[in-house]
Amino acid sequence: MSKLGLALGGGGARGIAHIGVLKVLEAEKIKITSISGCSMGAIVGGLYAYFGNVKEVEDFILQAIKNTKNEIFNLNALYKDTAEKDKNYFEHLIEYIGERVNALKTLGRLSYFEDKAANDIFKMVPDISIGSLGIKFSAIATDLNSGEEINFTEGSLRTALKASSAIPGIFPPVVLGSKLLVDGSASESVPVGRVREIGADRVLAVDVTCRINTMRPAKNMFDILYRSHDITYHHL
Numbered sequence: 001m002s003k004l005g006l007a008l009g010g011g012g013a014r015g016i017a018h019i020g021v022l023k024v025l026e027a028e029k030i031k032i033t034s035i036s037g038c039s040m041g042a043i044v045g046g047l048y049a050y051f052g053n054v055k056e057v058e059d060f061i062l063q064a065i066k067n068t069k070n071e072i073f074n075l076n077a078l079y080k081d082t083a084e085k086d087k088n089y090f091e092h093l094i095e096y097i098g099e100r101v102n103a104l105k106t107l108g109r110l111s112y113f114e115d116k117a118a119n120d121i122f123k124m125v126p127d128i129s130i131g132s133l134g135i136k137f138s139a140i141a142t143d144l145n146s147g148e149e150i151n152f153t154e155g156s157l158r159t160a161l162k163a164s165s166a167i168p169g170i171f172p173p174v175v176l177g178s179k180l181l182v183d184g185s186a187s188e189s190v191p192v193g194r195v196r197e198i199g200a201d202r203v204l205a206v207d208v209t210c211r212i213n214t215m216r217p218a219k220n221m222f223d224i225l226y227r228s229h230d231i232t233y234h235h236l
Contacts, residue, residue, distance in 0.1 A: 002201060003033040003034065003199055003201050003202065004030065004031065004032055004033060004200065004202050004203075004204065005032070005033060005035065005036065005195035005198070005199065005200020005201075005202070005203050005204070006021075006032055006034070006035045006036070006037075006045060006203075006205075006206065007035075007036050007037075007190050007191050007194070007195045007203055007204070007205040007206065008035065008036070008038070008041030008042070008044060008045045008190070008206050009037075009039075009041050009185075009189050009190035009191075009206060009207045009209065009233075010038045010039025010040050010041055010042075010165075010183065010184065010185040010189065010208075010233070011039070011040060011041075011185075011207075011208040011209050011210075011233070012039075012040060012226070013040070014040070014208040014209070015039060015040025015041050015043070015044060015208055016040065016044070016061065017206075017208050018040070018045070018208070019044060019054060019058050019061070021204075021206050022044070022048055022054040022057065023054050025204075026054050032048075032135060033135065033136060033199060033200065034135060034136035034137070034195055034198045034200045035048065035049055035135055035136070035137050035138075035195065036138045036139070036151075036191040036192075036198065037138075037140070037164065038164060038183075038184040038185055038188050038189065038191050039140075039165045039167075039183050039184055039185045040165060040208075041191075041208075042139035042140065042164035042184065043061075043125075043161050043164075043165055044057060044061070045139075046125075046130075046133075046137055046157055046160065046161050047060055047061070048135070049133040049134060049135040049136075050126055050128070050134070050157065052135070060124070064124050067124065110172050110173060111166075111168075111169055111170055111171050111173075112169065112170050112171075113170060113171050113172065114172065118162065118166075118171050118172055122158055122161065122162045125157065125158040125161055125162070126157055127157065127158040127159075128156070128157050128158075129154070129155070129156070129157070130152060130153060130155060130157050130160060133157070136198045136199055137153075137198075138152055138153045138194055138195070138197070138198050139151075139152040139160040139161060139163070139164040139184065140164055140184030140188045140191050141160070141163040141164045141166070141174070141181040141182065141183070141184045142181065142182050142183065142184055142185075142187040142188075143179045143180060143181055144173060144180040144181070144182055145178065145179060145180050148187070149187040149188055150163075150179065150181060150184075151191075151194050151197070152164070153197075153198060159176065162174055163176070163182070163184075164183065164184045165183060166181065166182045166183050167183050167229075168183060168186065169225060185229065185232070185233060185236075186232070188236065189207065189209065189233050189236035190205045190206070190207050192205050209230060209233045212230055212234045215227060
């Protein structure tokens with residue numbers, strides 16, 4: 001009997017579209033025997049391997065977004081337009097200084113978010129063994145020290161998802177022994193080969209990356225970071 005595996009790529013918030021793919025597979029009663037994911041694909045895939053149904057995955061992610069939106073949306077402080085007309089000059093000045101101070105603070109850290117904030121965001125993810133999941137699962141991360149792609153097939157699900165989605169410069173690298181782990185998208189886009197390694201003989205690959213033939217003018221460092229990320233994904 002054929003064994004269908006899913007290879008779920010990264011792509012930031014676009015990776016939530018993987019939930020739609022899972023809904024269709026469930027509706028058509030197509031059985032999934034293994035999943036390999038990268039970045040957001042690892043989060044959605046890991047949660048599906050844990051819960052075993054897409055409704056709980058969707059509910060979990062919506063709740064996680066609700067619970068962590070204050071942390072995530074603090075990034076918006078670097079986007080604000082200081083020319084808002086409902087503020088006086090003094091208010092604009094204080095806001096301008098505050099935003100620049102927040103940005104400068106990151107120069108003394110490895111990432112925008114510190115370890116505590118990252119831990120708070122991922123504490124909702126079950127801290128269970130990957131080997132205990134109902135569906136075979138692996139998550140891709142990248143070791144900054146060696147430059148190698150790391151495939152988590154065992155160990156803590158929470159650690160694997162945290163490492164696989166540690167966007168460089170945004171979330172802190174995950175230290176694991178001698179390894180310094182960041183987002184799997186630094187070395188992989190859609191982990192087709194990896195899902196074959198854990199037992200799939202047929203693979204459905206899902207790529208949610210965007211086209212790179214158009215680019216809006218960059219307004220800040222995040223636009224540059226995300227644009228570079230998309231170009232890397234395109235070539236991978």
